[in-house]
Amino acid sequence: MAKRIRPDCTKTYLFPPSLEDFVPPFYPARFIRAFVEKLGLKALGFAEEDGEIGRPRYSVDLLWKVILYGYDPKIRSYRELERMGMAHLGTM
Numbered sequence: 357m358a359k360r361i362r363p364d365c366t367k368t369y370l371f372p373p374s375l376e377d378f379v380p381p382f383y384p385a386r387f388i389r390a391f392v393e394k395l396g397l398k399a400l401g402f403a404e405e406d407g408e409i410g411r412p413r414y415s416v417d418l419l420w421k422v423i424l425y426g427y428d429p430k431i432r433s434y435r436e437l438e439r440m441g442m443a444h445l446g447t448m
Contacts, residue, residue, distance in 0.1 A: 358412040360404065365389075388424045392417050 365375050379385055402416045426437045 360415045392420050
């Protein structure tokens, strides 16, 4: 059974030491993360099904965070969100 892909914001890397170092203290992404975590998506009817084959699916809460993050600058395309994220990291 495949595992869900979930973010681990406490995981450390060589550069920078933590994913938390990427995000400034009062950046909207921090609010969105806290908001979605408090929603209780399972109680709202968002069920996660595990697939037997193929790549792991992204978790429902992670997808909601990405969608809401894109609504602030009016970006609806996942590719545009990816480009925006890479530009913020300075890797593009």
